[in-house]
Amino acid sequence: MNDAVPAADRAGRIRELFARDRYAALLGLELVAEEPVTVAMPIRRDHENFYDVTHGGAMFSLADCAFSLASNAHGDRAVAIDTHLVLTAATRHTDTLTAVAEEVTRGRTLATYRITLTRGDGRIAGLFTGTVHITPHPS
Numbered sequence: 001m002n003d004a005v006p007a008a009d010r011a012g013r014i015r016e017l018f019a020r021d022r023y024a025a026l027l028g029l030e031l032v033a034e035e036p037v038t039v040a041m042p043i044r045r046d047h048e049n050f051y052d053v054t055h056g057g058a059m060f061s062l063a064d065c066a067f068s069l070a071s072n073a074h075g076d077r078a079v080a081i082d083t084h085l086v087l088t089a090a091t092r093h094t095d096t097l098t099a100v101a102e103e104v105t106r107g108r109t110l111a112t113y114r115i116t117l118t119r120g121d122g123r124i125a126g127l128f129t130g131t132v133h134i135t136p137h138p139s
Helices: 007-019 022-027 056-072
Strands: 030-034 037-042 077-087 096-106 110-118 124-135
Touching: 007 030, 007 056, 022 056, 037 056, 056 077, 056 096, 056 110, 056 124, 096 124
Parallel strands: none
Antiparallel strands: 030 037, 037 096, 077 124, 096 110, 110 124
């Protein structure tokens, strides 16, 4: 594994990347923790679909934000090449969803992550997996 950013500096890198994410700001996402990467989304009415439950796209965006932060924390450029989301429970505007990212595997050019979306009551609302292609920084 090529860790261009030392472990001690990853938290700062995650904060910097999150601060530059205009889409995360638009959605009202909040960076809760850097290790493990944890991002929260207080559900608003404009996150809901026509059934008055959180839109799957909003849930995907939350998971994708945690995924991108975790996969890019090492300093190398990591871009998604495959993602999958399973929705397991509904959420509404009275809830806050939290996404926690876990690195499952990381090699020289590929890494896979699991992101768990949890409601405020502790119930899992979604399971996201994603794989990135890594472009290592030149040594």
